[in-house]
Amino acid sequence: MSMIYSIAEYFESIQGEGPYAGSFMLFIRLAGCNVGRYQDAEMAPALALHPRHSVCQSVLGRKFICDTDYHYADRVDLEPLLVQTRAQHVCLTGGEPLLHDLRPIVRRCLDLGKQPHVETSGTIPIPDDVFRDAFVVCSPKIGFLPENRGKVHHYKFVISREDLSNGAEDVWRRILDFLGDDAVWATVSLQPVNGLLTVDADLAVRLVDVIRQAPGWIDASLSIQMHKFVGLR
Numbered sequence: 001m002s003m004i005y006s007i008a009e010y011f012e013s014i015q016g017e018g019p020y021a022g023s024f025m026l027f028i029r030l031a032g033c034n035v036g037r038y039q040d041a042e043m044a045p046a047l048a049l050h051p052r053h054s055v056c057q058s059v060l061g062r063k064f065i066c067d068t069d070y071h072y073a074d075r076v077d078l079e080p081l082l083v084q085t086r087a088q089h090v091c092l093t094g095g096e097p098l099l100h101d102l103r104p105i106v107r108r109c110l111d112l113g114k115q116p117h118v119e120t121s122g123t124i125p126i127p128d129d130v131f132r133d134a135f136v137v138c139s140p141k142i143g144f145l146p147e148n149r150g151k152v153h154h155y156k157f158v159i160s161r162e163d164l165s166n167g168a169e170d171v172w173r174r175i176l177d178f179l180g181d182d183a184v185w186a187t188v189s190l191q192p193v194n195g196l197l198t199v200d201a202d203l204a205v206r207l208v209d210v211i212r213q214a215p216g217w218i219d220a221s222l223s224i225q226m227h228k229f230v231g232l233r
Contacts, residue, residue: 003078003104006031008070008095012087016227018137018156018189020117025089026081028105031072033095035121035141050196059122059140060174062160064193070095082108091117092134098124106134126151139191140178149182156223159210160193161203168213176215183218191223199228 008029015023036054040047043055046065056066082090082105090109092102098120106129109116116134120126121141130136131151138144138152163171171190176183190211192203204224214220227233 003108004075005078005100005105006072006074007076008068008073010076010081011233012085013232014227014230015089015091015117016225016229016232017191017223018154019187019221020089020135021223021226023089024087025091025117026085026087027091027093028078028081029068029070030092030094030097030100031070032099033066033070033121034099035096035123035143036066036070053196056121056158057142058158058160058163059142059144059178060157060159060163060171061142062158062163062193064158064160065196067194067196068093068095078105079108082112082114085114087114089115089117091119093119096121096124098126098130102130102134103127106130109134122148122152144178149180152182152186154187154189155179155182156189156191158193159190159203159207164206164210168210171210172213172215172218183215187219187221188214189221189223191225194225194228197228199225 008031010028012026015021015025038054040055052069054066055063057063106116118134119137122138122144126148136152137154139156190207192200194200211220
């Protein structure tokens with residue numbers, strides 16, 4: 001059995017973000033993205049320093065430099081990777097992994113007794129069976145499809161210093177306006193806009209206070225990109 005996909009990279013590490021932070025995973029970064037932009041007048045100085053990285057824009061409106069290089073690297077048969085890894089979790093990420101048909105990978109993970117995870121921007125339809133069989137994390141970007149509401153287990157909002165300019169109440173108002181009915185059941189994490197290899201610890205501390213002020217029915221947590229703290233990818 002072979003499953004050949006265009007990928008940017010693959011590696012084993014701990015998950016640094018969201019509710020599975022600290023879990024050992026096989027990461028498969030599929031090539032390509034539909035939301036990253038390599039030209040942006042506002043972000044031109046930062047892009048000049050990081051030419052293989054693009055600008056993303058959170059659904060809350062702020063732009064930031066994407067911390068991943070999702071350029072195509074090779075066509076890889078994923079079957080040996082899934083069979084040989086000792087990781088019990090397999091993270092399908094990007095770029096935007098849903099540019100590819102993830103259903104064969106998800107099914108194979110389940111056959112092998114592994115938990116598949118999918119990390120998406122929410123800008124491409126999430127297949128029903130992918131939502132059913134994988135743990136779907138969405139870091140929503142501009143262009144999020146309303147049809148994907150109800151198909152996300154965990155929302156991860158990337159928060160900048162500018163997002164905090166009007167206080168915690170404004171942050172939660174915008175998040176709740178975006179989530180709609182998903183606010184009742186999906187879990188949420190707030191993650192500071194970090195550097196490519198560094199963490200903005202001060203912003204993370206400020207987000208703790210924002211989380212403290214979350215509405216009582218929201219299951220909210222802090223995501224800090226733990227892998228960067230310990231020098232892992």
